[in-house]
Amino acid sequence: MLLQAAVPDYPSSVEEKAYCARDPQGQTEAMCLADRKYERAQKEMAAALVKARRAVLAQRREIARFKRDKDSPTLEGDPVNALEQSQAAWKKSMDADCLVYGLQFATAYMSTIGVTENWNCKANRILDRARFLRTPAD
Numbered sequence: 001m002l003l004q005a006a007v008p009d010y011p012s013s014v015e016e017k018a019y020c021a022r023d024p025q026g027q028t029e030a031m032c033l034a035d036r037k038y039e040r041a042q043k044e045m046a047a048a049l050v051k052a053r054r055a056v057l058a059q060r061r062e063i064a065r066f067k068r069d070k071d072s073p074t075l076e077g078d079p080v081n082a083l084e085q086s087q088a089a090w091k092k093s094m095d096a097d098c099l100v101y102g103l104q105f106a107t108a109y110m111s112t113i114g115v116t117e118n119w120n121c122k123a124n125r126i127l128d129r130a131r132f133l134r135t136p137a138d
Contacts, residue, residue: 034119041126048130
């Protein structure tokens with residue numbers, strides 16, 4: 001399990017488990033749970049990105065105010081652009097990491113478990129990123 005330690009554990013919710021137990025829509029229960037967790041993660045990521053974008057806009061104003069009032073050196077740059085670049089780089093990294101993680105299972109067991117593990121990895125990484133984006137810098 002090459003990357004297993006790097007993937008945080010975000011268990012499926014009670015509602016997700018109940019939904020998949022009664023209506024897996026032709027999927028295995030594991031794949032249904034992975035889909036539900038991925039959808040939950042996407043919603044949390046969208047909310048976290050909105051919060052992060054608002055924060056970086058405020059940061060841009062604060063940088064300009066500090067520089068104007070103090071006439072002091074400050075870290076230059078556009079926080080909004082930096083967030084967008086960071087998000088794009090993170091997504092590429094997440095996609096590549098989770099593909100490698102899922103392929104370990106696909107080649108080892110020759111079943112759909114590789115796809116399920118890939119989705120679980122993505123959901124966990126997205127939930128971790130959303131938590132990071134919601135956490136203010138100290």
